[in-house]
Amino acid sequence: MNAPALRRRALLGLPAAAWLGAGCAPRAPLAHVTGGFSGDSPARGHLLRQPWPERAPDATRRVHTVIAGGGIAGLAAARALRLAGHEDFALLELEDVPGGNSRGAQLMGLACPLGAHYLPLPGDEARHVQDLLEELGLRQRVAGRWIYDERHLCHSPQERLFFGGHWQEGLLPTAGVGAATLAQYRRFAAAVAQAQRQARYTIPAFHQQSAPIQLAQDAITFEAWLNRQQLDDVHLRWYLDYCCRDDYGAGIASVSAWAGLHYFASRHGFHAPGEGAADEGGGVLTWPEGNGWLSARLAAPLGDRLHTARVVGRIAPERHGVVVDALAADGRLERWQARQAIVALPVHVAARVLRPLPDAVRARAAVLSSAPWLVANLRLRAPLDDRPGAAPAWDNVLYGSVGLGYVDAMHQSLSPVPGPTVLTYYRALGDEPQGRARLLQTPWAVWRDAIVAELEAAHPDLPAKLLRLDVTRHGHAMAVPVPGALGQLQPWRPASADAPLRFADAPRLAFAHADWAGYSVFEEAFTLGHAAGAALA
Numbered sequence: 001m002n003a004p005a006l007r008r009r010a011l012l013g014l015p016a017a018a019w020l021g022a023g024c025a026p027r028a029p030l031a032h033v034t035g036g037f038s039g040d041s042p043a044r045g046h047l048l049r050q051p052w053p054e055r056a057p058d059a060t061r062r063v064h065t066v067i068a069g070g071g072i073a074g075l076a077a078a079r080a081l082r083l084a085g086h087e088d089f090a091l092l093e094l095e096d097v098p099g100g101n102s103r104g105a106q107l108m109g110l111a112c113p114l115g116a117h118y119l120p121l122p123g124d125e126a127r128h129v130q131d132l133l134e135e136l137g138l139r140q141r142v143a144g145r146w147i148y149d150e151r152h153l154c155h156s157p158q159e160r161l162f163f164g165g166h167w168q169e170g171l172l173p174t175a176g177v178g179a180a181t182l183a184q185y186r187r188f189a190a191a192v193a194q195a196q197r198q199a200r201y202t203i204p205a206f207h208q209q210s211a212p213i214q215l216a217q218d219a220i221t222f223e224a225w226l227n228r229q230q231l232d233d234v235h236l237r238w239y240l241d242y243c244c245r246d247d248y249g250a251g252i253a254s255v256s257a258w259a260g261l262h263y264f265a266s267r268h269g270f271h272a273p274g275e276g277a278a279d280e281g282g283g284v285l286t287w288p289e290g291n292g293w294l295s296a297r298l299a300a301p302l303g304d305r306l307h308t309a310r311v312v313g314r315i316a317p318e319r320h321g322v323v324v325d326a327l328a329a330d331g332r333l334e335r336w337q338a339r340q341a342i343v344a345l346p347v348h349v350a351a352r353v354l355r356p357l358p359d360a361v362r363a364r365a366a367v368l369s370s371a372p373w374l375v376a377n378l379r380l381r382a383p384l385d386d387r388p389g390a391a392p393a394w395d396n397v398l399y400g401s402v403g404l405g406y407v408d409a410m411h412q413s414l415s416p417v418p419g420p421t422v423l424t425y426y427r428a429l430g431d432e433p434q435g436r437a438r439l440l441q442t443p444w445a446v447w448r449d450a451i452v453a454e455l456e457a458a459h460p461d462l463p464a465k466l467l468r469l470d471v472t473r474h475g476h477a478m479a480v481p482v483p484g485a486l487g488q489l490q491p492w493r494p495a496s497a498d499a500p501l502r503f504a505d506a507p508r509l510a511f512a513h514a515d516w517a518g519y520s521v522f523e524e525a526f527t528l529g530h531a532a533g534a535a536l537a
């Protein structure tokens with residue numbers, strides 16, 4: 001995400017104040033609003049920046065398989081090992097709670113996500129995700145059709161946009177836009193439909209061989225592709241930039257044209273107003289705690305094989321096994337001696353801890369750039385007043401704002417009367433200059449004021465109803481699908497979604513993390529993790 005913010009501001013024709021973000025003060029005083037930083041522990045991750053202790057371990061343990069990293073990929077690997085009857089493994093996770101970017105939490109008694117908040121209904125390429133959903137009782141076959149559990153299917157209305165002082169349905173700006181804008185919406189819809197005819201856009205994409213046209217799309221930015229197509233309408237560009245920031249953590253000037261097209265072509269397409277389906281996000285599963293619902297269920301059966309608060313600092317394959325060193329939160333150095341290991345770590349972490357470093361890990365780490373993200377949970381004592389236009393939705397976005405809007409954790413509640421809730425606000429900082437440093441160095445109160453000022457434009461009653469605001473900082477949240485990230489995979493792709501990602505110069509290791517796919521969604525992480533676990537069982 002390194003499209004300079006200034007450039008995008010010019011592109012969108014927005015006033016500078018809309019892009020300032022941190023530093024804007026809300027109108028009403030916020031001294032009554034408590035909160036702080038929660039979720040990730042940057043200091044623990046940054047232990048890897050120090051020289052790794054060379055002293056003898058405080059404890060040595062033996063296990064058949066070590067899984068390093070307890071995000072969705074690591075948890076999926078553990079599930080696959082269990083399903084195959086392979087119980088002798090240990091999963092080592094840095095944070096106190098497993099789940100990585102898909103963790104949930106409680107805020108003053110209400111559940112909320114700390115990161116990922118939904119899972120689109122999986123298509124047939126995401127076969128292992130479908131199996132998981134069946135196992136969890138979320139999907140079953142009734143009279144020959146797949147039926148999903150209504151309680152967890154996102155209720156209507158799903159999305160709305162605050163545009164021109166009103167809420168409109170859907171996220172594509174439509175209210176009052178001119179004929180020229182509508183014409184460009186139709187041209188972009190036709191381009192997406194053409195892309196769908198020319199090549200397969202699947203989720204997961206990791207195992208799918210790329211067609212030559214997709215490799216050509218991968219070679220340029222989405223912005224360059226839009227320029228070539230003379231798609232320059234300000235509303236279309238805002239929408240596409242928003243979609244890319246929302247899914248990839250970076251805007252159209254950073255991601256590849258493949259990624260920009262894949263966003264639409266792999267799922268619901270793009271529909272101009274009045275043409276085909278409304279431009280809603282399609283069917284999605286969601287929970288108050290977001291995908292923390294899924295990660296908690298993946299972690300539950302692990303029992304004492306799950307070791308949290310462990311910083312894996314060294315993974316060293318040897319002739320007869322693999323040595324994995326981890327620092328526990330109490331400072332003890334643990335040594336795990338295993339036959340094999342599954343590296344379910346972000347690629348930049350894998351590149352720091354693997355000794356020796358496989359060529360592919362070095363190469364992948366050099367190509368990927370990771371986007372920092374901020375997630376803020378805002379606990380309200382009462383629901384917000386409504387403004388003119390579309391009714392409150394699950395996903396609520398403000399046109400032209402620096403953040404990505406918010407989801408309402410109580411949206412799935414069946415209570416007829418709205419009550420206290422938690423709003424989960426998202427902001428991807430990958431396009432912001434010094435975004436990671438800014439994320440980590442900006443004091444909590446400055447984030448609080450900036451977030452409230454941003455949302456206050458649509459919700460003047462927010463400051464008076466806000467009780468607490470907790471900020472989660474994901475410093476290296478997700479890989480951005482920059483140009484070249486797809487093409488690099490060609491020589492490494494396993495033959496099928498059942499085959500693990502392995503490299504000849506690291507025969508005792510299998511790799512799994514959404515970074516390998518080049519963009520971060522549940523289906524990619526889960527499928528890679530499942531393949532690694534199933535193959536090593």
Ligand SMILES: Cc1cc2nc3c(=O)[nH]c(=O)nc-3n(C[C@H](O)[C@H](O)[C@H](O)COP(=O)(O)OP(=O)(O)OC[C@H]3O[C@@H](n4cnc5c(N)ncnc54)[C@H](O)[C@@H]3O)c2cc1C
Binds near residue numbers: 069310345374514523
């Ligand atoms: C803010 C945000 C919102 C998102 N929203 C969605 C969404 O709605 N839907 C969706 O499908 N996807 C979403 N994603 C993408 C999400 O990243 C993936 O769905 C998925 O959770 C990635 O899983 P993973 O296992 O590949 O990676 P990670 O979540 O990065 O897991 C890696 C794990 O390794 C651990 N780790 C790191 N270093 C070490 C170490 N040295 N030792 C031990 N452990 C270590 C980490 O703590 C983490 O638990 C979102 C991501 C973010 C950041």
